[in-house]
Amino acid sequence: MKFVVINDIHANYYALKEVSKTLSTLKFDKLIILGDTLTYGVLVQETIDILKQFEREYNCIFIKGNHDQIYFDIQNDKEYQYKPFPFFINESVLFTADKLTSDFEGMFKWQESYLWKGVLFTHANMYRYGNWSYLNTEDEFLNNYNELERRKLRGAVFGHTHRAKYQMYQNGEAQSELLALTEKVEITSSFLLTNGSLGQPRSADASFLICELNDNIYTFESKIINYDVEAHCRSLSESSLSLETQTKLLSFYK
Template sequence: MKFMIVSDIHGSYADLKRVMEIYEEEKMDKLVLLGDLLYHGPRNPLPEGYQPQEVMKLLNAYKENIIAVRGNCDAEVDQMVLEFPMRGDYSELYLDGHRFFFTHGHLYDEEHLPMLKAGDVFMYGHIHKPVLKKENDITIFNPSSISLPKAGQKSFGIYENGELKIVSFDKKVLQSIKI
């Protein structure tokens, strides 16, 4: 299985549209959304191409392939317009002998990890910075933000065949690790 990991869209249709073009080009099986989908939040500036209704429509077109969690800027009203579950604080996927733990990062983060074991993969967003490392045989991953990165460039993640990558919009691999 090949899946894309996206975090912190914050209503940016222009950025989501580019990422979904790559999703199609790369023939992904699943789209993992790590929260903060439609709203920019009171601490953030409006991202370029801020169109939450268009983001909603584009995401809904992929509803059968989405695994999503709630971010700190996501609200109950967002679930009313999104046609896939997105209100859980975390989700899990078991694949290739690993447990992937997906969360936004405002409840669980590197300082407050959930109960994980060797071989698990902890994926979170929220900080808008890329992270890819192993600690105590646990892979820790943050793809950064596709709309409002706080370090580096806009990026997302790709997982395939035991390899996890942080990728830029021009499809350049910025970091990678075998899990």
């Protein structure tokens, strides 16, 4: 089974548009949108339009992330700040919410996770939905591995951190140090993997993930996307966001 995984798009229309060209050249079974479609980028409807195009053209699975749940909550008059947001996040959230002209939760068939033969795809971690803690450190990976073992699963793929890392385990022990996923890797044991980010990667290039899952060998390949970063930055600079928020958002790309 061959999956394409795109996560943490964050309304980066230009990166998503470039991915759409690449997908048309690939053969795969399912496209997994692994959460956080909006916030930070300003071309909100344009981003949604491409996601709707994906839904029409591919076998798509839409996984809810924290930045999707935010808009479900706003549109249902619920508290949307699951923790106090910094000013730039809150301004970007309210900017995005104002551009949503219809029910965001009803636009797609959202799921909290997707499970395929012992491999879990979910946005943030192994814990309950709504726990938005991260996997960055060895201890955080180990705690999630313990939950993986408790649930008797083979592996898991996450987004959320905007950083691509993986670790393999054998008989409860890490087989190697926590490694950055920079290209293709074959995994034959239990594993945890965080993909990078398409829309707002941290210390890396924009990317998506190709997963080939066979009975014994799982192959993961991080695919770099080269897109018009300057056009994305220009859209931020020309938006009605405050200079403070613009400056913070632009800092992720310069």
